[in-house]
Amino acid sequence: MNSSSLQILPDTDAGYTRAADLWRAGGLVAFPTETVYGLGADACNDHAVARIYEAKGRPSFNPLIVHFADLNAVKQHVTWTAEADGLAQAFWPGPLTLVLPKKPDSPISKLVTAGLETLAVRLPAHGPARALLKTFGGPVAAPSANRSGQISPTQPSHVVDGLTGRIDAVLDGGRCDVGVESTIVGLADRPVLLRPGGVTEEQLTACLGHPIAVRKNAEAISAPGQLMSHYAPNAAVRLNATDWQDGELCLGFGAVECDLNLSADGDLVEAASHLFEYLHQLDAKGGAVIAVSPIPHHGLGVAINDRLSRAAAPREG
Structure with a gap:
């Protein structure tokens, strides 16, 4: 650095x-x-x-x-x-x-x-x-x-x-x-x-x-952090991956084999704390695609899925 x-x-x-x-x-x-x-x-x-x-x-x-x-x-x-x-x-x-x-x-x-x-x-x-x-x-x-x-x-x-x-x-x-x-x-x-x-x-x-x-995503921007493409690595992001494809970098959640695991125990607090750091680490490997395990959509999982959906969205500009 x-x-x-x-x-x-x-x-x-x-x-x-x-x-x-x-x-x-x-x-x-x-x-x-x-x-x-x-x-x-x-x-x-x-x-x-x-x-x-x-x-x-x-x-x-x-x-x-x-x-x-x-x-x-x-x-x-x-x-x-x-x-x-x-x-x-x-x-x-x-x-x-x-x-x-x-x-x-x-x-x-x-x-x-x-x-x-x-x-x-x-x-x-x-x-x-x-x-x-x-x-x-x-x-x-x-x-x-x-x-x-x-x-x-x-x-x-x-x-x-x-x-x-x-x-x-x-x-x-x-x-x-x-x-x-x-x-x-x-x-x-x-x-x-x-x-x-x-x-x-x-x-x-x-x-x-x-x-x-x-707020619905189609509504006008009224606060920070509402751009559809945001929090994005250089690699493309594939969400809700239940298996891994050849050449993908794998970001897991729960009991899965992967490159990095947000929380092997399925702890959403732990997953949130690791999310951006692990995306940084995987992106630094230079792969074309980061595949991500499904994240439960409740509690902090809502925020995690929001960030991941924006990371996976078509890039703006």
Whole structure:
């Protein structure tokens, strides 16, 4: 891994201070959360936010999630609701993003919202992320720290391999625990599950006291992570494979013979934590096709299948 043009910052107070200084200067710093590594910039700096889109090669109509150090800071930028309060009390800090109406006087860049009247906000649970956000003292826009559409990064080497020469630094906080991005819930009107993730649909329903509506893929983009082709390796992806074809790289689940197994014991939490890392490892082998075992479609399996279906979709652009 070549890090010659990318600063690797330690998970220390000195590392947090250096990262915060880079953000204040308009720089780009990747940092760990409990889900994946995010590519952070000062959310109130138009030029810095534009650099995120440039570094990722991300379409400018795809909005960004803004990360905060505490709930009071969030409330300065969005119109807070009783439903938001209930979900925040249940799942924050943690892998849940809420999409709420953006306050007209919020200084957050319009590039962050991609022209929408709403803002995606999150309080990460990861210790280094929280310490870094507190040190910076402001909102940080941060999509996943990878080239747009490619596999999300769950350890610093993924960031270095994908973004060296495009960003200023990465804070090395080790491997991410959850391994799939945050769940996104829209609260501009009724609660809507916009993207499955680390908080399951069942957990949301239990918290709200009623079933949550689910966004259909054909609907207009209203939150990050909704492009049909996303999280994709260079290899093609074949889903729901119950046998392996000659030349395929095999990503298993459960009691199967394969190149890498998301969870031999059929544990969806373990599978989610391994998903992007194992896709990176198999893709590095240079094969034409990665075949994936069927994944149960419940709990975290919904989020895993969402990421896999986007990885397997026809490539956009």
